[in-house]
Every structure is written in C-alpha cells, then in structure tokens.
Amino acid sequence: MSTPYAKLPAWADYGLIPLINLFVAFVVAGFVVLLVGENPLRAAVILVEGAFGKGTGIAFTLFYATTFIFTGLSVAVAAHCGLFNIGTEGQAYIAGLGIAIVCLSFDSTLPWWLTFPLAIIAAAAVGALWALIPAYLQAKRGSHIVITTIMFNFIAASIMVYLLVGPLKPAASQAPQTRNFLAGAELPKLNWIIELFGAKIRSAPLNVTFLLALVMAFLVWLLIWRTKLGYEMRTYGHSPKAARYAGISETRIIIPAMMISGGLAGMMALNPVMGDQHNVAIDFVSGAGFVGIAVALMGRLHPVGIVLAAILFGMLYQGGAELAFEMPAISRDMIVIIQGLVILFAGALEHMFRPYIQALFASFSPRSVGMEAVKGKGA
Amino acid sequence: MAQAAIELIGINKSFGAVRANRDINLEIGRGTIHGIVGENGAGKSTLMSILYGFYQADSGEIRVGGQPASIKTPNDAIALGIGMVHQHFMLVDNFTVLENVILGAESDALLKKSIAKARSELERLEREYGLEVDPDAIIEELPVGLQQRVEILKALYRGAEILILDEPTGVLTPAEADHLFRILGQLKDQGKTVVLITHKLREIMAITDTVSVMRQGTMVATRETAKTTVEELAELMVGRRVLLRVEKGEAAAGGVKLAVKNLTVKDTRGVTMVDDISFDIRAGEIVGIAGVAGNGQSELLEAISGIRRAVSGSVMLDGKPIDLTGAADPGELRDRGLAHVPEDRHHVGLVLAFEENENSILGYHDDPRYLRGPFLNIDAIRNDARDRIAKYDIRPADCRLKTANFSGGNQQKIVLAREMEQDPGVLIVGQPTRGVDVGAIEFIHKRLIAMRDQGKAVLVVSVELDEIRSLSDRILVMFAGRIVGERGPEATEGELGLLMAGIEHQEAAL
Numbered sequence: 001m002s003t004p005y006a007k008l009p010a011w012a013d014y015g016l017i018p019l020i021n022l023f024v025a026f027v028v029a030g031f032v033v034l035l036v037g038e039n040p041l042r043a044a045v046i047l048v049e050g051a052f053g054k055g056t057g058i059a060f061t062l063f064y065a066t067t068f069i070f071t072g073l074s075v076a077v078a079a080h081c082g083l084f085n086i087g088t089e090g091q092a093y094i095a096g097l098g099i100a101i102v103c104l105s106f107d108s109t110l111p112w113w114l115t116f117p118l119a120i121i122a123a124a125a126v127g128a129l130w131a132l133i134p135a136y137l138q139a140k141r142g143s144h145i146v147i148t149t150i151m152f153n154f155i156a157a158s159i160m161v162y163l164l165v166g167p168l169k170p171a172a173s174q175a176p177q178t179r180n181f182l183a184g185a186e187l188p189k190l191n192w193i194i195e196l197f198g199a200k201i202r203s204a205p206l207n208v209t210f211l212l213a214l215v216m217a218f219l220v221w222l223l224i225w226r227t228k229l230g231y232e233m234r235t236y237g238h239s240p241k242a243a244r245y246a247g248i249s250e251t252r253i254i255i256p257a258m259m260i261s262g263g264l265a266g267m268m269a270l271n272p273v274m275g276d277q278h279n280v281a282i283d284f285v286s287g288a289g290f291v292g293i294a295v296a297l298m299g300r301l302h303p304v305g306i307v308l309a310a311i312l313f314g315m316l317y318q319g320g321a322e323l324a325f326e327m328p329a330i331s332r333d334m335i336v337i338i339q340g341l342v343i344l345f346a347g348a349l350e351h352m353f354r355p356y357i358q359a360l361f362a363s364f365s366p367r368s369v370g371m372e373a374v375k376g377k378g379a
Numbered sequence: 380m381a382q383a384a385i386e387l388i389g390i391n392k393s394f395g396a397v398r399a400n401r402d403i404n405l406e407i408g409r410g411t412i413h414g415i416v417g418e419n420g421a422g423k424s425t426l427m428s429i430l431y432g433f434y435q436a437d438s439g440e441i442r443v444g445g446q447p448a449s450i451k452t453p454n455d456a457i458a459l460g461i462g463m464v465h466q467h468f469m470l471v472d473n474f475t476v477l478e479n480v481i482l483g484a485e486s487d488a489l490l491k492k493s494i495a496k497a498r499s500e501l502e503r504l505e506r507e508y509g510l511e512v513d514p515d516a517i518i519e520e521l522p523v524g525l526q527q528r529v530e531i532l533k534a535l536y537r538g539a540e541i542l543i544l545d546e547p548t549g550v551l552t553p554a555e556a557d558h559l560f561r562i563l564g565q566l567k568d569q570g571k572t573v574v575l576i577t578h579k580l581r582e583i584m585a586i587t588d589t590v591s592v593m594r595q596g597t598m599v600a601t602r603e604t605a606k607t608t609v610e611e612l613a614e615l616m617v618g619r620r621v622l623l624r625v626e627k628g629e630a631a632a633g634g635v636k637l638a639v640k641n642l643t644v645k646d647t648r649g650v651t652m653v654d655d656i657s658f659d660i661r662a663g664e665i666v667g668i669a670g671v672a673g674n675g676q677s678e679l680l681e682a683i684s685g686i687r688r689a690v691s692g693s694v695m696l697d698g699k700p701i702d703l704t705g706a707a708d709p710g711e712l713r714d715r716g717l718a719h720v721p722e723d724r725h726h727v728g729l730v731l732a733f734e735e736n737e738n739s740i741l742g743y744h745d746d747p748r749y750l751r752g753p754f755l756n757i758d759a760i761r762n763d764a765r766d767r768i769a770k771y772d773i774r775p776a777d778c779r780l781k782t783a784n785f786s787g788g789n790q791q792k793i794v795l796a797r798e799m800e801q802d803p804g805v806l807i808v809g810q811p812t813r814g815v816d817v818g819a820i821e822f823i824h825k826r827l828i829a830m831r832d833q834g835k836a837v838l839v840v841s842v843e844l845d846e847i848r849s850l851s852d853r854i855l856v857m858f859a860g861r862i863v864g865e866r867g868p869e870a871t872e873g874e875l876g877l878l879m880a881g882i883e884h885q886e887a888a889l
Contacts, residue, residue, distance in 0.1 A: 227753050229739070231744055238730045245727045246687055246721070246742040247710020 008358060012085075014305065017347060020299070020353050025345035029338040036329045041332065043323060050322025051315035055199025057322070059191050059206040062337075063276070065307075065314030066206075069213040070268035071292025072306040074261045078145075079301050081257035082237035087134060087149025088265040088331040089289025090156030095266030096280040098162065099273050100168060100178050107185035115185045115244050119274060120267060122211070127266020128259040130156060135258030139251040145258070148332045153289075164282050177281035180188060187275045207275030209267075210263035216264060217303040233257050242376070243329075265289065294343040316342065382445065384572040385408040385461075390439035401427040401596045403439070407541075407589075412573040413569060414583040414604070417593035417697060418616055418816035419787055423576050426593070427543050431463045432519035433457040443541075451505050460665055463575065466546040468526050476512050476529050477501065480536050487804060494686040496647050497536070514822050523671075523743065531562065541572045548582060553876035556615035560586045564729035578817070580609045581845075592616055617818050624830065628832070631853040635698075636682075636836035637717075637805050642692030642703070644675070644682045652678035654860035655692070660805065660836040668840040669853030670881050676840045677722055680809045683838075684719035685709040686727075692705050713742055717799035720791075720842070722809030726796040731783040735773075736764035738782050739797050755872040767796040772822070786806025788819030799830060806830055807838040812846060824850060844872060844879075 028039030045134045051061045070087045080083035085091075101273075102119045110118075134148035149342055187207040224230040236253050237241040243253070269281070272284050298312070299305030320335030339365055345352075381447045383406045389402040399422045407413045417423045428434045432450040437813035439449050445458045450456050456463075469480050477497055485493040501514050510528050518526060527547060534542055544563075548556040563586060565571050570589060582698045584604060585591050591601040592615040600615050644653035649665050652675040658664045670676050682703055683694060689703040696715055701707050709719070721727040729738050740749050740760055764778035771792045773785070782790060789810070797810065798806060811827065812820040827850060831837050841847050847854055848868060856864045856878040 165413065222754075224756055226757070228744055228750055228755060231740075231755060234733070235730055235741065238724050238732050241723075241727045242730050242741065245709055245721060246685075246710050246744070247685075247709075247713065 010362060012300075012357065012361065014300065017350075017354060017357060020357070021346045021350060022342065024353075025338075025341045028345070029341045031340075032334070032337055033330065034080075037173070038327050038329050038333065040119070046323050046326050047319035048315070049319075050321035050326075055191070055194045055201040056197075056204050057318055058194055058199065059201055059204030059312065061314040062190075062210055063204060063271070064351040065273045065310040066210045066213045066275075067268055067288045068291055068310035068313050069217060070264055070271070070297045071217055071289050072295030072310050073303065074264035074268070074289075075292045075296035076299070076303070077220060077224070077233075078257060078261040078308055078372055079296060080235040080237050081253060082240065083133070083135075083138070083145050083254065083256065083258060083261075083322040085148055085149055085261045085263070085265075087152050087289075088292045089256045089285055089287070090149070090153035091130045091262040091265035092268040092289050093160055093283075093285045094130045094156040095123040095127040095269040096273055098126035098266065101267055103156070103181045103185035103274065104168075104178060106291075110184050112184060112187060116187060116270075117272070118272060119185070120153060122262035123266040123269050125266070127269075128141040128263040131258040131262025131265070132255065135255045139254040155240070156284075161282060164280065168280065175281070176352040178279045181274070181278040185274055186278055187270075189249075204270075205276035207271070209271040209275050212267065212270070215309070216267065217307050219304045220264070224331065229253075229256060247296040265292075268292075275367060294347055294377060297347040311341070314340070329377060354360075381410050382565055383407060384411075384444060385427070385574075386440075386442040386445075387430070387456045387550060388440040388442070388630070390429060390441075391427075391437045392422075392429060392434060393437055398596050400429070400436070403593075403598050405591055405598060405601070407572060408571050408853060409444075409572055410567060410577060411588040412567050412586055414575045414587035414590040415593060416577060416583055417582065418578065418818075420595075420816070421593040421616070423593050423595040424545060427574070430456065431543060432462060447777050450767050457537050457539070460538055460540035461543065462537060462539025463543045464527065464530040464534060464545065464547060466482060466549060468530055469524075470526060472517050473517060474534075474882070475517055476521075477514040479518060479529055480514075484537055487834045500536060500719070501532065505531055507569065509562060510535075512851060519596055522555075523550045524552070524558065527551070527559065535666065539571070541574065541748060542566065543574045543576070544759060545576045546578070547575070548577070548579065549842075550672060552880045553872055556582070580612050582611065584609060587666055594618055595610055606698070607792050612683060617816075619818075625821075627828045627850075630664045631666040631832065631834075632852070633834060634698070635659045636662050636839070638695040639661070640684065640693045640695075640746060642679070642682060642694065643690045644678045644687060645690050647677060648811055651690075652860050653682065653689075654858075656862055658865075659861060660838055660856060662804075662836050663831060663834045664852040665831050665837040665850050667854045668838070668857055669844055669847045669875055669879060670840075670857035672842045676842075677809070679857070680719070680722065680840055683807060684717065684721070686721075709742065710745065712801075715799070716797060716804035718801055718803035718806045720794050720798050720806070720808040720811065722813070724790055724794050729782050729790060731781070733782055734779050735768070735785070735793060736761045736778040738793055739764040739767060739778070741797065742800065743797070761762035761798050763800075767793075767800060767855065770800075771826075772795040786816070787814040789815045791815050791823065792819065795826060799826065803835065805836045805838070807840075809840045810843075811839060811841060811842075811850075812843065814815070818845075842844060844875060848872070848875070 026044065026105055030141055032042040051057050071092065074088045075085055099119045099122060102122045103115060105119065106115050130152060132147055133154055137143035137148050138145045145296040168178045169176060170179045187209060190206045190208060190210055191201040191204055208275045224234065232248045232253050235246060268288060277284065295306055295309045295313055316339050323330055324332050324335060385407040387403055387405040390400050392400040398548060403426060413799055415423050425434065425674055429436050432453045432455050435451060441450060448459055471482065477494055479498045480501060483494050485497055487493050498514060510524055510532055512528050512532065529552055547559060551559060566573055577583060587604045588792065589601060590604050590612065592599050592612060594616060640657050642656045643651060646652045656679065668676055679685060682689045686705040686709055694703050696700045696717055701712065725731060731742065749756050768776045768778060771793050773789050781791065811823050815823065827837060839850055851868055854866045854868065854870060854875065855862050856875060857880040860877060863881065
C-alpha cells in the first residue's frame with residue numbers, strides 16, 4: 001500500500017498528459033468562443049494558421065517564445081531550489097537599464113557582435129543583482145522570497161519610470177523612452193532561417209537572441225542535472241532538512257540560485273530591446289515575467305519542456321493577435337481568457353486526468369507502469 | 380469458536396497495478412482477540428481500511444454478525460458497530476477528552492446537552508472497562524498511553540462491538556503496553572471483539588486467541604495462538620526461516636572514540652530536550668540508547684551530527700573537540716569520520732524524488748571522487764551506486780529508479796550503504812529498522828555488528844526495546860532529556876521499562 005499512483009512511461013508522462021490537458025483547455029475555450037457567437041473551429045484554424053501558417057507568423061511566434069524561454073528558465077532555476085521567484089518581471093525590467101547603458105555608450109563605436117556580449121553581461125548582471133537583495137533577505141533574515149520579489153517588481157517599475165521620463169530620455173523627446181540605438185546595437189534577424197524552408201517573411205523581429213535562449217536552455221539543464229551546485233539546489237529544493245543533513249548551507253545555495261534566476265530574467269530584456277524596438281521604453285516587459293511562471297510549470301521545470309511551452313505561449317500570443325484582428329467579436333481580452341484556460345488546465349489542474357490515464361495503462365499492461373519493478377521483495 | 384463477528388470472503392483490492400489484497404478470506408470469532416501480522420506492505424492496513432470503509436474492495440463480500448454488509452464510509456462501519464484506533468491518533472490536541480469523544484457524534488445542536496449526556500456515558504464506560512481518564516483533561520497534556528485510551532473510549536462511545544487497533548503499542552512504554560493488554564482482555568470478557576494489527580510477534584503470543592498471517596497481499600495462514608510459535612509465525616511472514624536474535628560475539632572495546640560531556644540541547648520552542656548528558660563510546664562497541672519516543676533522543680542525535688546547534692557542552696571526536704555550540708557543520712563532521720543514519724529517512728536521510736544513485740552521494744557530494752571540476756562525475760556516481768546495490772542486496776537493483784519507489788527496508792539500506800561505505804570511525808544510527816520488514820532487519824543488524832567487529836564505535840538510538848537489547852553492548856536509558864541509567868545487555872525488559880517510564884528517576888528526585 002505504498003503509492004496508489006503508479007508510474008507512467010515517460011512518453012505518456014511528458015507527452016500524452018500535457019496534450020490531453022491542452023486539448024481540454026481548447027475544448028473549454030471553444031465553448032467560450034461559442035458563447036460570444038463565433039465558430040470555435042474557425043477560431044482555432046485562424047489561431048493556428050496565424051501562428052504557424054505563414055513565415056511571418058512563425059517568426060513572430062518564435063520571437064515571443066524567445067522571451068518566454070528566458071523567463072521560464074528563470075522561474076525554473078529558482079523553483080528547483082524551492083524558491084518561488086515572482087520577481088522575474090522586475091528583474092527583466094531593471095535589466096533594461098544595463099542594456100541601455102551598454103548600447104547607448106557603444107552603439108556608435110562597436111559592431112553588434114561586440115556590443116551584444118557586453119549587453120548580455122550587463123543584462124545578466126543587473127538582473128542578478130536585483131535578485132540578490134531578496135535572496136539575501138531570505139537567506140539571512142527569513143523574509144519570504146515571494147513577498148520581497150513582488151515588492152521589488154514595484155520598485156523596479158518605479159525606478160524605470162523615473163529614469164525613462166528623466167535622465168534616459170533625450171531632451172527634445174516627448175516619449176518616455178531612450179533614444180533609438182544605432183546599428184551597432186541592433187541585433188541581426190534570423191528570418192532567413194525560416195526563409196530557407198521556402199516561407200516568405202515580410203518583416204518580423206525574430207533575432208539572434210533566440211539562439212542565445214536555446215544555449216541558455218542547454219546550460220540550465222547542465223547546471224541543474226550535471227553540476228554540484230545544481231545537485232545542492234535540487235536537494236535543498238526537495239527537502240531543506242536533507243540539505244542541512246548533507247552539510248549544504250542555506251545561504252550558499254539560495255543566493256547563487258536566485259542570482260542565476262535573476263540573470264536569466266535579465267537576459268530576457270535583450271530580445272525586445274536590442275532585437276526589436278532598439279530602445280528601452282516604458283513597460284517593455286509587459287507581463288512576460290508572469291507568463292514565465294506558467295511556462296515553467298507547464299514545462300515541468302525541464303528546459304526541453306520550457307522551450308516547448310514557450311513556443312505554445314508564443315503561438316497563443318501571435319495567433320491570438322491574428323484572431324482578434326480576424327474576428328471582431330473576439331477581443332484581446334478573449335485571448336487572455338484562452339491563455340488563462342491553458343494555464344488552468346496545463347498548470348493548476350495538471351493532475352486531473354492522471355489517475356484515469358494510469359488506471360487505463362495499468363489495465364492494459366501492468367509492466368508498462370513499472371509495477372513489477374518497483375515491488376521490492378524485501379531482502 | 381462461537382459465531383463469527385466478521386467474515387471477509389474473497390476480498391480483492393488493487394491500487395493501479397499493485398494488488399494489495401488478493402482473494403482474502405478471514406473469519407473473526409465473536410468475543411475473541413484476533414491478531415493480524417505481516418511485514419510492511421503485506422496488505423494488513425489495506426484490509427482493515429476496507430473493513431472500516433476507507434477503501435472499497437474491488438470484489439468480495441463482508442459479513443458482520445452473519446449479515447452481508449455494505450461498508451462505503453467509516454460512518455457505515457460505525458453504524459455496524461466497528462470502531463478503529465489508528466496508529467496515529469485522530470484527536471484534536473487542544474480539546475478536552477470529553478470534547479474529543481463527542482466530536483462528530485454530537486447529539487444536539489447545542490453542545491451543553493451533548494456534553495452532559497456524554498459525561499455520564501463516559502463515566503459508565505470508564506467504570507466498566509477500567510479505562511480511567513479525566514474527562515476534562517486537555518489532550519496535549521496527556522501522555523500517549525492515555526491519549527490512546529481516549530481513542531478507545533471514542534470507539535466504545537459510538538457503540539463499537541468490534542474494535543480494530545492498528546499497531547497500538549508503537550508509541551507505548553512496556554508498562555503502558557501491558558496496561559493496554561489488560562484493557563483489551565477486559566473488553567474481550569465483556570463480549571467485545573478485538574482485531575490487533577501488529578508486527579510485534581511477542582504481543583501476538585501474549586494476548587491473542589487466534590492469529591492470521593499476511594504476506595504480499597495474501598492471507599497465508601490462520602493459527603490458534605496457543606498452537607503456534609514465534610518462529611513459525613516469523614517464517615510464515617517472510618516466507619523463509621529468519622534469525623530473530625542477532626548472533627554476536629563479545630565486544631572488544633578499545634579506546635574512546637566519541638566523548639560527550641554535559642551536552643544540553645533545546646528544541647526550536649526553547650524547551651530543553653537534552654539536559655546535561657555525558658557518555659563515551661569506545662571503538663568496537665555498540666552503545667544503545669533506549670527510551671520512549673520524544674524523550675530527547677532525536678535532539679541528541681541531531682546535536683552530535685551537527686544538524687542542530689547545542690546550547691552547551693562539549694563533544695570530543697577522536698580526542699579532538701567538535702564545536703557543537705558554534706560552527707560545527709554536518710559536512711565537516713563527515714570529513715572527520717562521523718557518519719550518521721538519521722531517524723527520518725524520508726525527509727532527512729534521503730531525497731525521495733531523487734534517483735537512487737543521486738541519494739548515494741548525499742552528504743558526500745563534495746568528495747573529489749564524484750566531481751570533475753564543478754561538474755558531477757556521473758559515471759563514478761553510478762558505478763559506486765551499482766556496487767553498493769550489489770553489496771547490500773538493494774532491490775530492485777536499478778540505480779536510476781526514483782528512491783520513492785523502493786520499499787522502506789531497501790530505502791534504509793540505501794542510507795546504510797552510503798554511510799557505512801565511507802568507512803567512518805563513528806557511526807550513529809537513529810531507528811535503524813523503523814518501518815523495515817523482518818528480512819531486512821536481520822540484514823541491517825548483521826551489518827551493524829560487522830561494523831562493531833571492525834572496531835568502529837556505533838551509537839544506536841531506537842524505540843524498539845528488543846532491538847536495543849539484542850544489538851547493544853551497553854544500554855543507556857533516556858528519560859525527559861537525561862540519561863537515567865546504564866545497563867548491560869542482560870538487563871531485563873521490565874528493568875529497562877521502569878527506567879524508560881522514569882520511575883527510578885522520580886525516586887531519585889524525591
């Protein structure tokens with residue numbers, strides 16, 4: 001009478017269950033579309049075609065996905081250490097300051113491939129430092145990281161507003177943003193990759209940060225599952241008591257984990273700032289940090305899952321924009337409802353269908369759920 | 380045997396693919412004490428949970444008093460006169476005895492009437508069965524033995540004719556257990572039926588009329604207690620012959636390895652849990668600490684292993700001091716040759732969500748053997764894990780399996796293998812065989828004795844008096860944070876039991 005829930009084969013655990021959850025989310029979303037008097041099937045077609053139908057759509061989807069990969073990884077790194085970093089939003093926002101300083105200083109003198117590494121370092125460093133204060137307070141004073149990171153989101157927002165309407169704003173401008181960067185701080189687009197496959201792209205912001213995001217996903221995997229630091233983080237995340245027993249110091253683990261998390265959040269800012277807008281504007285993060293929480297949960301805190309979940313949310317953003325354009329009855333708010341349903345079913349209600357699927361698997365073949373293997377025969 | 384109080388016919392129950400109960404047939408005679416024994420995971424608790432309405436059988440029939448019964452919820456069971464006393468008490472700590480007894484069985488919307496009614500009923504029950512408890516005492520202020528009595532009263536108050544007790548003596552001193560058995564005897568004399576679930580065979584022999592043995596979900600035998608032996612029952616439980624008593628030679632104790640002087644430890648609430656304790660452990664001996672759970676043993680272990688900071692006192696390891704009141708760290712102590720098998724393997728000794736091989740380096744993950752720069756040396760870790768799986772016969776033999784999927788005995792072996800294979804000078808072990816099946820107990824005891832014979836100093840803390848007596852070369856008894864006596868392994872259970880109950884300690888204080 002150990003665990004009533006049997007283990008599922010990995011493909012069902014990581015593939016089938018998320019797909020079922022997603023499917024149910026779309027069915028319920030379909031009813032909502034029906035409620036406002038539109039055809040849900042047509043809406044689904046528009047959404048998917050808008051995201052993946054044309055080259056431009058794909059490029060936009062991947063552009064949004066890039067942002068979500070960074071914030072998703074940020075949340076996941078902290079979560080592996082048992083810390084709920086709600087501050088991704090603020091860490092990304094304040095990192096815009098680091099990027100602005102690098103870009104405004106060097107965009108006239110250095111080529112992009114020199115500005116970019118400097119900006120990466122600046123973004124990661126500012127994001128990490130912004131996470132350091134809540135981390136220190138948690139490790140040394142026991143202040144709850146959820147509360148402090150939320151507060152730091154507000155502080156970050158206030159500082160950025162002050163800077164963008166004051167010191168960072170060009171004197172003659174009315175807009176609360178920095179001056180536009182010169183070519184030395186504009187990142188090259190990646191649209192040509194999609195065009196290789198024969199798709200046509202009018203103009204889309206997909207840029208080299210996407211590749212940086214994939215590299216970071218790999219590095220996060222390496223960190224969590226292949227390094228001593230990652231091992232200690234996971235131990236602490238699963239059981240602080242076991243960490244204490246193993247001689248892992250709380251301070252020496254919380255602070256680096258949160259700084260890495262903050263650094264990843266900071267790198268998110270590179271994508272919209274250097275890859276798309278070429279300036280730092282007010283509210284350029286616009287909720288991506290919070291979407292990162294959903295992405296991390298849906299991706300089961302695993303980098304591969306996070307990349308896939310980020311693409312899904314990229315699709316919802318891009319396809320949703322098309323949908324709002326094509327179907328006037330469906331407003332932007334409706335898109336938020338659909339996104340909310342995906343989060344609800346794939347995140348909060350993740351385990352709803354699990355027992356039924358397990359029972360199904362068990363009735364077909366007990367061995368596939370590993371029951372014979374785990375029945376230890378004593379000794 | 381008179382008419383059957385309960386008949387279970389062809390009960391089957393599966394959890395996913397695990398068949399917890401297979402085709403169980405059981406008849407429990409009215410007015411008898413019936414024991415059910417079996418290893419952990421044999422399906423005893425599942426069977427009783429079906430009888431009490433927590434689970435429903437997939438197939439099979441339950442008859443109570445000869446009538447087919449449908450038991451879907453505990454309320455159905457209570458209505459049929461079945462009461463259950465759980466291993467972990469289901470009491471509201473800050474309520475009085477009376478309030479706990481009527482909880483869920485209030486006879487009126489206003490408490491005043493219910494309480495008055497319950498009070499007279501409770502007095503009658505107490506008189507009838509010798510279950511004296513002050514009805515106005517607050518639960519958390521009562522010793523566990525009395526709390527258990529409240530659980531029994533609760534069941535009787537609800538009109539239980541059949542009483543199921545799940546591992547009732549786990550938290551009791553020997554004296555309290557004896558008292559419980561007298562109460563059960565009285566209940567039987569009054570015509571009640573008692574079902575006793577336990578893994579302690581001596582209790583079965585002492586008190587039951589009939590005994591049923593379960594193994595891997597099936598009912599392997601039912602015997603009249605008078606016509607069976609402990610050895611036969613143990614063999615039926617495990618399916619092979621087991622050694623109940625560890626064989627060991629004389630200890631060849633050497634020099635002092637660990638010296639504890641005037642150690643005082645407080646818990647997180649600031650209550651003194653370890654009070655000015657001093658003792659030595661020498662190389663080549665096993666020192667056992669006996670005591671009822673909660674008398675400071677846990678805090679003592681945590682302090683010596685560096686997990687919990689001590690308030691005062693000193694500890695010398697190999698003649699060199701450890702700063703337990705300041706900067707001592709479990710990692711540093713490990714480096715100095717002090718290995719620790721913690722009491723709580725689920726939350727402290729292991730990370731259940733980890734793969735087996737990841738747990739095999741917990742605490743030793745700083746070892747250069749397992750590292751390549753900042754990276755883990757996965758090959759080295761898994762090779763070591765595989766070696767230990769073979770050496771300690773850990774099953775299933777799969778170092779990539781999640782630790783949660785191993786049985787209790789195998790989990791404990793994972794911890795023991797990790798700590799013993801470091802070749803420590805001092806090994807401290809908390810509850811070496813808690814939640815471990817009989818077969819693995821034998822193996823673990825042999826390993827501990829082997830450590831001793833290699834000249835290691837071993838400290839064992841256990842609430843199982845039998846274990847302490849069979850393993851230890853010297854026995855220290857803890858009561859209320861102090862060591863109240865030291866005895867040799869020849870000490871009788873009665874003698875140790877008195878010490879554990881603090882009897883001598885109280886006399887000394889007078």
